[in-house]
Amino acid sequence: MLKDIILGFHIFLSINNIIAIIIGMIIGIIVGALPGLGPSIALAIMIPMTFTMQPATAILLLCAVYVGGSYGGSISSILINTPGTAGAAATALDGYPLAKQGKAQKALLMALYASTTGHFIGTLSLLLLFPYLSMLALKFAPPEITLLVFLALTIIASLSGKSIIKGLIAATLGMLFSSIGLDPIIGVRRFTFGILGLDSGLELVPSVIGIFALSEIFIQAENILVGHAQPALPQSNNLNDQKLPIREFFEHRINIIRSSLVGIFIGILPGIGGSTAAFFAYAQAKKASKNPKTFGEGNIEGICAAEAANNAVVSSALVPLFSLGIPGSLAAALLLGALLIHGLIPGPQLFKEQGPQMYAIIIGLFACTISLYLIGLGAIKIGYLVTRIKASILFPIVLILCVVGAFATKNSMFDLKVMFFFGILGYLLRKYEFPLSPLVIAFILCNKFEVALRQTLIISEGSVNIFFKRPLCLTFIIIGVFFLIGIIMRISKQRSGPNLLAKIKKIKIY
Amino acid sequence: MKSDVTIGILVSFLGIMVLFFSQRIISGITKFDVLTPHFFPTIIAICLIVFGLGLSISNIINYYKKNQSISNIKKEKERVDYFQVLKVILLTIVYIFFIELFGFILTTIIVLGLLMYLFGERKLIDIVIVSIVTTSLFYYFFVRLFNIALPTKIFLYR
Numbered sequence: 001m002l003k004d005i006i007l008g009f010h011i012f013l014s015i016n017n018i019i020a021i022i023i024g025m026i027i028g029i030i031v032g033a034l035p036g037l038g039p040s041i042a043l044a045i046m047i048p049m050t051f052t053m054q055p056a057t058a059i060l061l062l063c064a065v066y067v068g069g070s071y072g073g074s075i076s077s078i079l080i081n082t083p084g085t086a087g088a089a090a091t092a093l094d095g096y097p098l099a100k101q102g103k104a105q106k107a108l109l110m111a112l113y114a115s116t117t118g119h120f121i122g123t124l125s126l127l128l129l130f131p132y133l134s135m136l137a138l139k140f141a142p143p144e145i146t147l148l149v150f151l152a153l154t155i156i157a158s159l160s161g162k163s164i165i166k167g168l169i170a171a172t173l174g175m176l177f178s179s180i181g182l183d184p185i186i187g188v189r190r191f192t193f194g195i196l197g198l199d200s201g202l203e204l205v206p207s208v209i210g211i212f213a214l215s216e217i218f219i220q221a222e223n224i225l226v227g228h229a230q231p232a233l234p235q236s237n238n239l240n241d242q243k244l245p246i247r248e249f250f251e252h253r254i255n256i257i258r259s260s261l262v263g264i265f266i267g268i269l270p271g272i273g274g275s276t277a278a279f280f281a282y283a284q285a286k287k288a289s290k291n292p293k294t295f296g297e298g299n300i301e302g303i304c305a306a307e308a309a310n311n312a313v314v315s316s317a318l319v320p321l322f323s324l325g326i327p328g329s330l331a332a333a334l335l336l337g338a339l340l341i342h343g344l345i346p347g348p349q350l351f352k353e354q355g356p357q358m359y360a361i362i363i364g365l366f367a368c369t370i371s372l373y374l375i376g377l378g379a380i381k382i383g384y385l386v387t388r389i390k391a392s393i394l395f396p397i398v399l400i401l402c403v404v405g406a407f408a409t410k411n412s413m414f415d416l417k418v419m420f421f422f423g424i425l426g427y428l429l430r431k432y433e434f435p436l437s438p439l440v441i442a443f444i445l446c447n448k449f450e451v452a453l454r455q456t457l458i459i460s461e462g463s464v465n466i467f468f469k470r471p472l473c474l475t476f477i478i479i480g481v482f483f484l485i486g487i488i489m490r491i492s493k494q495r496s497g498p499n500l501l502a503k504i505k506k507i508k509i510y
Numbered sequence: 511m512k513s514d515v516t517i518g519i520l521v522s523f524l525g526i527m528v529l530f531f532s533q534r535i536i537s538g539i540t541k542f543d544v545l546t547p548h549f550f551p552t553i554i555a556i557c558l559i560v561f562g563l564g565l566s567i568s569n570i571i572n573y574y575k576k577n578q579s580i581s582n583i584k585k586e587k588e589r590v591d592y593f594q595v596l597k598v599i600l601l602t603i604v605y606i607f608f609i610e611l612f613g614f615i616l617t618t619i620i621v622l623g624l625l626m627y628l629f630g631e632r633k634l635i636d637i638v639i640v641s642i643v644t645t646s647l648f649y650y651f652f653v654r655l656f657n658i659a660l661p662t663k664i665f666l667y668r
Contacts, residue, residue: 052657165565169521172557176528179554183535183547190535190547191528214602221598221629222590393640396625399598400618403605404648408658416606424599432517450550 001131001355008359011056017364020057024064025371029379031065032072033386034394035082039069041216043334044208045401047341048408055342056357060364062338063318066331067119067368070274070314071376074111074307075383078104082387087274087310090282094295094302101298108383109244110300111307112376114256116369118308121260122267122315123365126322129268130351130362133323137348140324142459143466145452147476149445152270152326154480157438158487159276166434174442175449177202184451197414204337204444206406206415210422211429211436213402217395218427252304255285259305263312267328268319270441274310274329281309315365321346322358325448330437333444515573518566525558597628614660618645 011017024046031042042065050058073088078095091111098107140148157167180191181201192198259281266277285305286295295302317328318335325346327333339346344354351358379386406419426436460466467473532551605621622641631637652658 048658049652049656163565165561165568169558169561169565172554172561176551176554176558179551186547188536188547190551191531218595218598221595222592390631392626392629392631393636395629396622397640397644399602399605399625400622400644400648403609404652404658404660407661408652411659413606413610413661416609420602420606423602427595432513454549 004355005359005363007356008361008363011356011360012060012363012367014057016054016057017060017360018367020053020061021064021364021367021371022375024061025068025368025375028065028068028070029072029075029375030068030386032069032088033075033379033383034072034389035076035080035387037213037216037394037398038073039066039331040334041213041398042069043331043338044205044212045398045405047205047334047338048405050338051341051408055344056360056364058342059335059338059344059361062335063361063365064368064371066335067311067314067365067372068375069331070311071112071115071119071307071372072379073310074115074303075108075379076387078107078111078303079384080387087278087313088306089275090278090306090310091303093282093306094297094299097296097298098300098303103298105380106244107300107303108380110249110252110303112373112380113244113249114252114259114304114307115311116373116376117256118260118263118311119314119372120366120369121257121308122264122312123362123369125264125268125312126315126319126365127362129319130322130358133319134348134351137324138352139472140348141470142452142455143470144472144476146449146456147467147473147480148324149326149449149452151476151480151483152320153438153442153445153449155270155483156441158483162433164487166432167438170429170434170436171438171442174439174444175446177207177439178443178446179450184447185454197412197418202418202443203409203412203415205341205409206419207422207443208334208337208440209402209406210419211426211440213398214419214423215426215430215436217399217402218423219430220391220395252301255288255301255304256308258284258288259308260312263309264316266309267313267316270320270326270328274313277309277313278306281305318365322350323348326445327441330440333437333441336444514569515566518562518564518569521562521565522559523562525555525560525562528558529555594628598625601625601628609661613662615645615649618648 027046028039028042031037032039043062046062046065050061053061070087073083074091074095077083077088077092078099081092081096083089083092095107095111098104153171157171158164159167178201180198182188182199183190189199262281262284263274263277266280282295282302282305285301286292289295289299289301291299291301313329314331317332320326320328321332321336321339323346325336327336336346344350344357402419402423403416406415407413409415429436429439456466457464467477528551532548532555535546535548535551601621601624605617608621609617611617619641622644623637626637626640631640649660652660
C-alpha cells in the first residue's frame with residue numbers, strides 16, 4: 001500500500017495534473033455558481049474533452065470540476081437566493097437572509113471554509129475506507145453483486161425524489177434504455193428495430209448530456225424574462241460583517257465535523273448525493289444549536305452544516321465507486337462513465353491493478369482542497385459577476401456545448417439524435433416531477449446487474465435459494481429489510497405533516 | 511394529480527409494448543430460461559406495468575381522499591411559455607439537421623444568434639459578436655487544442 005501511495009505521488013506530481021486541477025476547479029466553481037447549471041451538467045459536457053488526456057489527468061480534471069461545482073452552488077445561493085446546485089439549497093436558507101443583512105462576505109467566507117474542511121474530511125474517509133472496502137469486495141461473487149446493485153438501485157429510486165413510485169419508474173426506464181443493443185451474454189440484438197446505430201447500445205455521454213443539460217435548457221426557455229435583473233444587496237458598514245476570523249470559524253468546529261460525518265455517511269450510500277446530506281446536516285445542526293429559532297433567518301451555523309456536509313459527500317461518494325463500482329452520487333455516476341472510458345474499471349480489481357493511478361487521484365483530491373480554498377477566495381470577490389451572466393448568452397452557449405460534447409464521443413451524427421431524444425425525455429420527466437438520477441444510475445449499473453443476475457441463476461440452475469445460502473447475501477437482505485422499514489416510516493412521516501423540505505419550496509432550486 | 515394517473519397508464523402501456531417486443535427477440539438454443547435474451551426485458555416490462563398501475567391507483571386513491579377532507583385548494587399556477595420551449599426545441603432539431611449539411615462553423619454562428627434572440631437578447635451587436643467569437647473559440651479549443659472532431663460539411667467549408 002505504501003509503495004502504491006509513493007508511486008501515486010510520483011504520478012500526481014506532473015504539471016499537467018496540477019494545471020488540470022486548477023482549470024477544473026475554476027470551471028467547476030463558475031458552473032456551480034451559475035443558476036441552472038451544476039456539477040452533473042458540467043461533468044457530462046466535460047467528459048468528451050478529456051478523451052485525449054492521460055487517465056489520471058482526465059479524472060483529476062473531472063474531480064476538480066465536481067469539487068468546484070459542489071462549492072460554487074453556495075455563491076449563487078447566498079448572493080441571489082437561487083442555488084446553483086440542489087446541494088446548495090440548504091445554504092440559501094440562511095445564506096440569503098445573511099446577505100440581506102449586509103453580511104454576504106461573511107456568509108461566503110464561512111461557506112468556503114466549511115466546504116474546504118468538509119471536502120478534506122471526506123477525502124480522508126476515501127483514503128481510509130477505499131482499500132478496506134475493496135478487499136471486502138474481492139469476496140463478491142455474482143450473487144453478492146446482484147444483491148448489492150439491486151439494493152443500490154432500490155435506495156436510489158426510493159430516496160431521490162418526492163415520490164417513491166416515480167423514482168422506481170425512472171430507475172426502470174433507465175434499465176430499459178440500458179437493455180437496448182446486444183444482449184451482454186449471448187449477443188442477440190434487443191430493441192434495435194433494425195437501426196444500426198442502436199446495435200452497440202445507447203452511448204452514455206450523449207444520453208447524459210441530453211437528459212441533464214439539454215432538458216435544462218428547455219426548462220430555462222419556459223421562463224425567459226427580457227431585461228430581468230436581480231436587486232442589489234445592501235452593504236454593511238461594520239467591518240466585522242465583511243470578515244470571518246479564524247477564531248470565529250473554530251467556534252463551529254463541532255458543527256463542521258458532525259456535518260462532515262453526516263456527509264460521509266450519506267455519500268457512501270449509493271446515489272443519494274449532496275442535497276439530502278446538506279438538509280440532514282442542517283436539521284442536525286438546528287437540533288444541536290443554542291439558537292434554533294434563528295435558523296432560516298440568517299444563522300451562520302446553518303451555512304456551516306449545509307456546506308460541510310454537501311462537500312464531504314463529494315469524496316465519500318467515490319468510496320463505493322472506486323471499491324464496488326457503485327456510484328455514491330449522481331456526479332459520481334458520471335465519473336464512473338469517465339473511468340470506464342479511460343480504461344479504469346471500478347471495482348475491487350481497480351485497487352489491485354491500478355493502485356498507483358488511484359492513489360494519484362486521491363492525492364489529487366487532497367490537492368483539490370488547497371485549490372478550492374485559494375480559487376474559492378478569488379471567486380468570493382468576483383462571485384457576484386458570475387451570477388449576473390445573462391441567461392440569453394449562457395444557455396445558447398450551453399446548447400452548442402451539448403451538441404459538441406455529444407458528437408465528440410464517437411464522431412457520430414446518430415449520437416446527436418440520441419442526445420435530442422434524451423433531452424425531450426428529460427424535459428418531460430422534469431415537468432412531471434420524476435427524479436432523473438435513478439434513471440441515469442440504473443442506466444449505468446443495469447448491465448452489471450443483468451450479467452450478475454443471469455450468471456447467478458445459471459450457477460443455481462434457476463433457483464433463487466442461492467441468495468439465502470451465502471452469508472454476505474444474507475447481510476444485504478437484512479440491510480434491505482431494514483431499509484424497507486425505513487421507507488415505510490418515511491411514507492408515514494410524509495403524510496403526518498410538513499417537514500424541513502417544505503421550506504425549500506420557497507426557494508427556486510435548479 | 512390527474513396527470514399522474516394518465517402517466518401511470520402510459521407507463522403501463524409502455525410496459526405492455528416492451529413485453530410484446532421482448533417476446534419477439536430471437537432466443538436461440540439455451541439450456542435455461544435465464545440465458546434467453548428476453549429474460550431481463552421481460553422483468554423490466556413487468557416492473558413498468560406494475561409501477562405504472564401503482565402510480566395511477568395511488569393517485570386515484572389520494573384524489574378521493576383529498577376530495578373528502580380538503581376541498582377547494584387552488585394551486586398557484588406557474589406562468590410557463592410552452593411556445594417558447596417549442597421554438598427552442600425546433601431550433602435544436604434544425605441545428606442537428608443543418609450541422610451535417612453546412613458544417614459546424616456556419617451553422618453554429620447562425621443558430622447561436624437565433625438562440626440568443628429566443629432567450630431574450632435584443633441587442634443585435636451583442637448577438638453578432640457573441641455568436642462569431644464563441645464559435646471561433648469553440649472551433650479553436652476543440653479542433654486545434656483538444657484534437658476533437660466537430661461535424662464537418664457536405665456543402666460548405668466546415
